[in-house]
Amino acid sequence: MDNLNFFTDYLIASLRLAVPLAFAALGGLFSERSGVINIALEGMLLSGAFASAVGAFFTGNVWVGLLLAIVIGGIVGLLHAYLCVSLRVDQLVSGLAINLTAVGLTSFWARILFNSGQAQKLPGIDAIAIPGLKNIPIIGSLFFNQDPLIYLLFLLVPLTTYLIFRTSLGLSLRAVGEYPRAADTAGVSVSLVRYVAVIISGCLASLGGAYLTLVHVNFFVEGMSAGKGFIALAALIFGRWHPVSVALACLLFGATEALQLRIQAFNLNIPYQFLVMLPYIIALLALVGLAGKSTPPAALGNPYIPESRDS
């Protein structure tokens, strides 16, 4: 029975660690499907983590924290979209600038607002058990006794899949990311689609950040996104820009993180660093084609210039 409990705990931990990754990766999916590279996911996660801490700290209400995270994430997304789409700044440079600025601004304001640099004891989001179903062994505690954000994620994955592959909105999104000139000719506004996609991307990644503060640890620490945005990017590559595969990739990376944390906690003499590396190595192998060839959307990274004839 103890072994079973340990196993169930491990699965739950894997799922919870996968949640911020999955929100950010789904966010990245919208952005990159529309043709805008988003290495700013890292900065968006951090902004969300910070905004939710501020909201929850000053109102004592987690939902205000979540709302603030979504708003701030949307603003960061808007900034990335403005730089990449309207100003045609190099998308990597824009992402890099956003990441650097997010680290600086959040840690600066954290020291001003929370004095010690971290918001002590924020309210957390409680789990909502689904009566009846929660009593099923393992599955019950894994899927039916979780916080609302996990339920939201369970809905979001099929919803995104449907939206992207089965609706005309999704078709526009993919067209803009694969062949913007054709989309433009067909009357789709490339700029508008990219703006919306990148803003959604900011909101979702920011929600992932809020999950870090409001569910994982209940406080804000400087630089707490700690590369999770890049792991999300790795999941996006490994999952080949498909919502279901991306979510599964996040689950895999969440499971390796949970394993790595257990190795450290129990002080086992296993080099856990190799587990930390795993997401990045898997993504590299996927890119090279050794783990199933991963091909990004064709127009990824290219600004769309209506008056020019190429691209």
Add this chain to the structure above:
Amino acid sequence: MMTKKQPILPILLPILSPIVAIVSALLVGAILIAFSGNNPVTAYTVLFNESLTNYYGFGSTLTKTAPLLLAGFGVLVALKAGQFNIGAEGQIYMGGLGSTLVGLYLPGLPAWIHLPLALLGGFLFGGIWGGIPGYLKAVRGVNEVITTLLLNYVALNLVGYLVQQPLIEPGAPSPYSPLLAKTSWLPIILPETQAHAGILVGLIAAIVLWVMLARSPLGYQIAAVGMNPTAARYAGMSVRRTIILVMALAGGLAGLAGASEVLGLRHRLFDQFSPGYGYDAIAIAFLSRGNIAGVVATSLFFGALRSGANVMQRSANVPVTVVYAIQGLTVLFIAISFALERKFKFQGFFKPQM
């Protein structure tokens, strides 16, 4: 498009934009400092006085400038060939590792052999770490941006593992390697400060790089591939070979940054020894618009920011993190000003498509 009235503007613009960006970032920084309940003028005076005019402070500035300079060149040289090297951070770690291995396992050599060998070790390890994405880009067409970014975390954790297990100093309270042989250390150049000869390595690299880019066939190929790979191919150049070479060179230069940090400052390999120099390097290369002297100036500015920030925190009570905000905002503003320049039809260093 240009009228006869403004012939001076296109010449001034390349310098003007970065300066406007830096000044704007400092202004926003000033507002942040004011929000923290301090006087921005006092804070900036402390920051720049301490880091540029005080002897010890200047020593600390040079210590921080050295890795920024070398890593900045690592990003710059790749950009010249149109390659985006986001991997300087990982290359710094691998460079530090290479130097450490030479410093630890080749003792008993005279310093004039040992030190150059240790630097070479750093260059080679960094070069391999840059060459891998170069190879993947040239031969398999994998975007170098993503691969270099991913390799950063592989390098960081590889070094983390090595200093925690096989390379750890016996009985060390936290993960770090034993002390390197003294013969492999970079000498101190300003007595009684930490300023070491890493800055000289950086300046020598600047000269070598300038000669190479401006005067050698390889430099010509790099420029040709950077401007127009298709034309370079028609002109009979091997675009693949150039990309692999330039990425290896880029990694090597960033590797030297790690080498200088280990051989000059720490004399051991530490877990997480780089405070993000590799990411600052991207900002530096970008701000300097492909200009080698620009990299020197920008590295000094970023080095001064980093070294003065601690003093500012101690004496003016301004959180040191304001400096990270200023650095990020500088990149943000420079990106915007380049884009605006392009809108007004001036040709920037970076073309809209990569």
